[in-house]
Amino acid sequence: MVYLNYNNLDNETQQRLVSVSKKDVERKFGNDLKRYAKAHHLEYETLLEEEAIKNLYSYEYVFNI
Template identity: 40%
Template sequence: MIYIKFQDLSEEKQEDLLQVSREHVTHLYGESIKKYVEETGADYENLIDEEMIKNLYTYNFVFNI
């Protein structure tokens, strides 16, 4: 679970959440994505970015108001 203060949804905080998600995706799926990129020639950064955004929807957020 990720705890967030409701008033702290600044652009900086959103970027922090995206960075956490990116690291999580890279750790979990990095090798399989690299293998897929080698086989298909797809863009690694675009695939990571897509998975990073999808991954955000799997998190449980708790907002403190």
């Protein structure tokens, strides 16, 4: 669960969430993504970024108002 302050949804907070999601995706699927990127001639960092953004939708958010 991700706890957010409703008054603080600025760019810095969004980048922190993407960074946390990247680490999560890399931990879970890093080797698979590297193989996929190599097999399909894709840049690994771009693929990781896309998957991290998709992963954000799987989190449960709690907003403190």
